[in-house]
Amino acid sequence: MSKLRVYQLAKEFDISSKELINRLVELGITVTNHMSTLEEETIGILKELYGKVEEEPDEKKVTEKKNKKNKDSSEITEHKEQNGDKNMIKIPETIAVQEFSEKIEKNVSQIITKLMGLGVFATANQEIDFDVAATIALEFGIEIEKEEVKEENEFGFDQTPDKLEDLKERPPVITVMGHVDHGKTSLLDAIRDTHVTEREAGGITQHIGASEVELNGKRIVFLDTPGHAAFTSMRARGASITDIAILVVAADDGVMPQTIEAISHAKAANIPIIVALNKIDRPNANPDKVKQELSENGVLIEEWGGDVICAPVSALKGEGIDNLLEMILLVAEILELKANPNKLAFGTVIEAKLDKSRGPVATILIQNGTLKVGDSIAAGAAYGRIRAMINSLGKNIKIAGPATAVEILGLSDVPEAGDSFNATKEDKVARQVVEKRRTKMREENLNATAKVSLEDLFKHIQDGNVKELNIIVKADVQGSVEAVKQSFLKLNNDEVKVKVLHGGVGTITESDIMLASASNAIIIGFNVRPSSTVTNLAKAENVDLRTYRIIYEAIADVEAAMKGMLDPEYKEVVLGKVEIRATFKVPGAGIIGGAYVKEGKVTRNSKVRLVRDGIVVFEGEISSLKRFKDDAKEVATGYECGIGLENYNDIKEGDIVEAYIIEEIKRG
Numbered sequence: 307m308s309k310l311r312v313y314q315l316a317k318e319f320d321i322s323s324k325e326l327i328n329r330l331v332e333l334g335i336t337v338t339n340h341m342s343t344l345e346e347e348t349i350g351i352l353k354e355l356y357g358k359v360e361e362e363p364d365e366k367k368v369t370e371k372k373n374k375k376n377k378d379s380s381e382i383t384e385h386k387e388q389n390g391d392k393n394m395i396k397i398p399e400t401i402a403v404q405e406f407s408e409k410i411e412k413n414v415s416q417i418i419t420k421l422m423g424l425g426v427f428a429t430a431n432q433e434i435d436f437d438v439a440a441t442i443a444l445e446f447g448i449e450i451e452k453e454e455v456k457e458e459n460e461f462g463f464d465q466t467p468d469k470l471e472d473l474k475e476r477p478p479v480i481t482v483m484g485h486v487d488h489g490k491t492s493l494l495d496a497i498r499d500t501h502v503t504e505r506e507a508g509g510i511t512q513h514i515g516a517s518e519v520e521l522n523g524k525r526i527v528f529l530d531t532p533g534h535a536a537f538t539s540m541r542a543r544g545a546s547i548t549d550i551a552i553l554v555v556a557a558d559d560g561v562m563p564q565t566i567e568a569i570s571h572a573k574a575a576n577i578p579i580i581v582a583l584n585k586i587d588r589p590n591a592n593p594d595k596v597k598q599e600l601s602e603n604g605v606l607i608e609e610w611g612g613d614v615i616c617a618p619v620s621a622l623k624g625e626g627i628d629n630l631l632e633m634i635l636l637v638a639e640i641l642e643l644k645a646n647p648n649k650l651a652f653g654t655v656i657e658a659k660l661d662k663s664r665g666p667v668a669t670i671l672i673q674n675g676t677l678k679v680g681d682s683i684a685a686g687a688a689y690g691r692i693r694a695m696i697n698s699l700g701k702n703i704k705i706a707g708p709a710t711a712v713e714i715l716g717l718s719d720v721p722e723a724g725d726s727f728n729a730t731k732e733d734k735v736a737r738q739v740v741e742k743r744r745t746k747m748r749e750e751n752l753n754a755t756a757k758v759s760l761e762d763l764f765k766h767i768q769d770g771n772v773k774e775l776n777i778i779v780k781a782d783v784q785g786s787v788e789a790v791k792q793s794f795l796k797l798n799n800d801e802v803k804v805k806v807l808h809g810g811v812g813t814i815t816e817s818d819i820m821l822a823s824a825s826n827a828i829i830i831g832f833n834v835r836p837s838s839t840v841t842n843l844a845k846a847e848n849v850d851l852r853t854y855r856i857i858y859e860a861i862a863d864v865e866a867a868m869k870g871m872l873d874p875e876y877k878e879v880v881l882g883k884v885e886i887r888a889t890f891k892v893p894g895a896g897i898i899g900g901a902y903v904k905e906g907k908v909t910r911n912s913k914v915r916l917v918r919d920g921i922v923v924f925e926g927e928i929s930s931l932k933r934f935k936d937d938a939k940e941v942a943t944g945y946e947c948g949i950g951l952e953n954y955n956d957i958k959e960g961d962i963v964e965a966y967i968i969e970e971i972k973r974g
């Protein structure tokens with residue numbers, strides 16, 4: 307007998323890894339997860355327990371165990387039957403004594419006397435708890451049951467958590483992420499090519515935004531749009547549909563900036579990662595180097611003592627795909643993904659468009675419940691009755707259960723990706739829900755939902771709304787990112803924990819904003835400047851984005867904000883952006899930039915920073931501002947000018963000069 311991993315042994319016993327781990331805990335044997343290795347001695351004990359002893363099987367013992375098992379289950383059935391015959395009286399969480407007396411058909415005075423016996427003094431109109439009621443009822447020889455409380459959301463949809471016995475296993479939903487060109491699309495293609503079980507004539511799978519594959523009779527759902535940007539923008543809209551992230555890393559290239567971003571995005575969403583080590587067919591593939599780099603970026607694979615599975619694949623040659631899918635099923639098993647197929651469906655819109663001949667078409671992922679043709683649904687700001695459903699194989703289907711992606715026809719409008727949908731019993735209800743939603747959206751647009759900002763951080767902490775301050779750090783060099791991360795972590799105190807969700811080199815990107823929006827984080831940049839598109843997105847998403855030149859100042863600001871002592875008196879106001887289109891050497895004045903004002907304006911007395919590829923290379927004052935030969939006080943959008951910077955000559959074509967002023971904020 308040699309050593310085995312938990313999941314291997316669980317497979318041998320035909321039980322789940324989770325079950326085996328629970329059994330190990332009962333036996334006092336510590337294991338960290340399904341990948342943990344078990345010693346021979348432990349395997350021996352377990353084999354005996356599960357009746358799998360190879361040598362000299364002890365027939366008697368095994369039979370005894372089996373009999374015991376049968377006996378136990380028959381006892382359970384018997385017990386269930388007894389209960390199921392009885393017609394239980396249902397009582398809510400609290401009930402007035404009078405009402406209780408009517409329910410159990412006993413006198414109020416009798417009940418009050420019994421209550422006194424318990425030390426509870428109540429009048430007929432006073433309420434008693436369910437537990438007290440149950441004790442009194444038992445004294446009369448009556449068994450009572452707690453009434454189910456239906457929880458409804460603001461639109462009247464049932465939000466009652468599913469009962470354990472109603473939950474059935476459901477397939478995992480996967481997103482593929484990774485650096486550009488590392489093979490995300492090729493991997494999805496390879497998986498589809500080898501594992502889509504059933505095909506339409508011509509072998510073409512329908513593109514509906516998601517694909518399904520099957521391995522060993524188990525389904526896996528892949529979202530077709532790879533990348534962490536799509537994943538996080540869904541999350542920013544409140545839709546968390548992915549269960550596991552596949553991180554594709556090219557074995558010949560290693561961990562790259564977008565690999566690191568993908569890791570941060572998956573971690574912020576708290577979903578497990580499986581590494582697909584791609585392009586292993588390449589002669590210069592270096593898996594060890596990649597594993598080392600992954601560990602340096604917080605992804606510890608098994609060989610490095612962690613619990614992240616790393617599956618080598620070649621998307622090009624279709625190698626290692628089966629193993630990768632097996633690993634997905636293994637992680638899914640640990641996650642114990644469940645859903646209740648016996649209720650009205652709800653889920654999320656993945657894609658939607660207006661089709662010339664078919665009208666509004668949406669691909670939706672059913673996350674819970676079952677959807678049928680003829681059901682009415684409310685999806686974002688659209689509603690309608692489902693006229694037809696098409697699955698990922700292009701087939702018309704009538705019914706679809708949890709974790710199924712289907713294209714639906716019959717909606718009144720085109721909903722947006724990330725919108726949630728609910729099926730309703732009647733058309734009328736769906737329409738009312740959408741009307742309510744539209745009103746709510748209008749209101750929300752008016753008072754855009756506040757996200758955390760440094761200015762109101764202290765208030766949020768005091769109100770107990772913020773326990774964790776999520777920060778995204780971007781800087782011009784790795785050294786700064788690390789220094790900042792470490793300094794922020796030192797700011798942790800009892801009330802609030804500072805967590806750096808993502809740290810990266812380079813300018814602030816749209817993907818950073820979406821991560822901040824989805825995770826309620828603030829963004830802090832050093833020596834980097836975001837583009838106007840990014841600044842506008844931050845405004846639209848209500849994300850607090852701050853840039854600094856000195857690390858100490860950022861730390862001081864965050865620290866002050868945590869104590870409610872942030873000085874809000876001065877604020878930087880960007881006036882405009884000027885693009886350098888040519889440079890001239892002017893005797894006596896140094897290098898002058900021939901420039902064009904792209905947006906806003908630049909004034910002679912504004913402060914400036916010179917930005918090259920998103921990185922701040924200089925910050926200071928203007929030494930000269932001219933229109934043709936004349937000095938100018940101000941140059942507006944669309945005009946050309948000559949611009950010189952005080953004590954700075956390294957102006958280059960393509961540089962952006964950002965003009966700003968420091969404005970005093972009037973305290974209200």
Ligand SMILES: Nc1nc2c(ncn2[C@@H]2O[C@H](COP(=O)(O)OP(=O)(O)OP(=O)(O)O)[C@@H](O)[C@H]2O)c(=O)[nH]1
Binds near residue numbers: 486487493
């Ligand atoms: N040798 C080899 N090449 C591969 C493998 N997988 C992908 N490629 C090649 O790598 C290149 C990039 O693959 P894609 O699948 O387009 O990569 P991607 O990550 O989807 O790229 P973007 O969508 O641009 O982010 C293509 O030329 C593929 O043919 C592999 O396993 N081995």
